[in-house]
Amino acid sequence: MHQSPAPSPQPRAPTHRAFPTHWPARIGWILLAIYVVWAVGQLDVTWARFAAGIDNAAKFLGRMFPPDAGGDKWESLLIGMKESLQITFIATLLGIALSLPIGLMAARNLMPAWVVWPARGLIAVSRSFHEVVVAIIFVKAVGFGAIAGIGALVIGSIGFVSKLFAEAIEEINPKQVEAIRATGASFMSVVLFGVLPQVFSRFLGFATYQFDSNLRHSTMIGIVGAGGIGGTLFAAFQRFDYDFVCAILIAIIALIMLGEVLSSFVRALFTENLSVIEWFRRRFGQTEPERRDRALGAMEGS
Amino acid sequence: MSAALPGTAAEREWVRHTPEQRILRFGFYFVCVAAVVWSLKTIEIIPEFLYDAPAQLKDFFVRMWPMDAAYYPKSVHGALIETLNIATLGTLICLAFALPVGILSARNLVPFWPINLAAKFVLVASRSVNTLVWALLFIGIFGPGALAGTMAIAFRSVGFVGKLFGEALEESHRGPVEALTATGASKASIFLKGYWPQVKPAFWSIALFRWDINVRESAVLGLVGAGGIGMAMDTAMNLFRWDQVAVVLSAVFVVVIAAEVAVTLIRRRLI
Known part of the structure; x- marks a missing residue:
């Protein structure tokens, strides 16, 4: 049986490639590369400096270990941590208490424009400066110490919580609000029974997140004199007392991780109605996949 | 979520939270209040600094202007x-x-x-x-x-x-x-x-x-x-x-x- 082989079809020039070159993206990458070269030049990053840094790092780490907080260092560590905690508690309470009305005022679906825009302006101003910069202003106004730190963290909390709270309120289901309004309820009742139940669980999330964030910042604002462990840390750093720096850092990280575990428990308690046993079972489960999940879960943070 | 108590339909009472959940929630609120009260009582505030805060803040803004x-x-x-x-x-x-x-x-x-x-x-x-x-x-x-x-x-x-x-x-x-x-x-x-x-x-x-x-x-x-x-x-x-x-x-x-x-x-x- 012989049959001339069918003429193989001429390979046509491909009219459409599966993954065509994306020229705008390619140009973007080239521009980015040019920028990186320029910026690295601007920052005076040289290989020699980098290599010298690696040497310094070894010396630096060598002086940090073992961490040391003996004698009166332990005392000043405890005082600083205590003050950081006080700042966190008071600032979180005040910040959340103030964020509720401000967030409500900034929600466009509940309030007229002349209320919304001043509230949004206030939120924008509180958000745009880092807590440490705000702390500088408060240190000037009310002097060194914890009260300046509280002021700075309250401003930071207002910026974060009220913005997200306002956005959460804008996303609520209007039907429940209309239903409550139709009964002739007052404005306060509409907010209490129509709005707040819908946003409560999200608000709780923002509040616990802000607690964590305040805890982190309360350990830093001391650098500019606004109270807390940060002042002790910066002083130790400037004295080249690196083993004490290391001890303070360990204490700060332990505190922050404890705060994260606590706030994850509070979230579970209120949003999933978890009991203590259930929560422990999830965290410290016994079967192999449970143990693995627990180990991974312990690593979850903000 | 809710604790369905045993009994006939007539005597059954709907409760939103189990007793344990209620205790936990109460405990949470209690701890919050206690933490804030402890902080307010023990925090070191120098009142003299607070009295002149408005004056200091005014001075701050006056000295900022003109930039x-x-x-x-x-x-x-x-x-x-x-x-x-x-x-x-x-x-x-x-x-x-x-x-x-x-x-x-x-x-x-x-x-x-x-x-x-x-x-x-x-x-x-x-x-x-x-x-x-x-x-x-x-x-x-x-x-x-x-x-x-x-x-x-x-x-x-x-x-x-x-x-x-x-x-x-x-x-x-x-x-x-x-x-x-x-x-x-x-x-x-x-x-x-x-x-x-x-x-x-x-x-x-x-x-x-x-x-x-x-x-x-x-x-x-x-x-x-x-x-x-x-x-x-x-x-x-x-x-x-x-x-x-x-x-x-x-x-x-x-x-x-x-x-x-x-x-x-x-x-x-x-x-």
């Missing part, structure tokens, strides 16, 4: 560019680290849990240390300057970007991945054509979000000596030149708002 506009071209402009460079380079370096660590932390991509755990540990360690503390550490290593600031921004951001990127990977759909696996594609092809297109929008929006945060954070790095506009502010403050501090603060304000607007615009185009 020393000549300070801007002299010291602020260069520092501002340096701040933006620190934030951008720091974010880029962080992306280079966060991509691999994020992939290693994703349970569906690397189904070997000790590696997931190690990657998650790296991410948590990076997040638990504040940018300013990272800056102090890198000043100890590289000496004061923008290099320390850039590395501080990069090391703090790895945890944030890596965590969110890893979560985005874990949430990606299995369909395209299975289809590619069935064709016998290599691991690299599966990642590039199966996972990456799914997580690309999330990745870029996380990176942009972090860049926005980094612009804010790099403005304070200078206070500990890690370069950028904070150095200009620190100098002006140490000299009590509040009219110059006002220039710096306004510059930071404008840049932060501009960065936020830019991020919103780019994100709208990308996603």
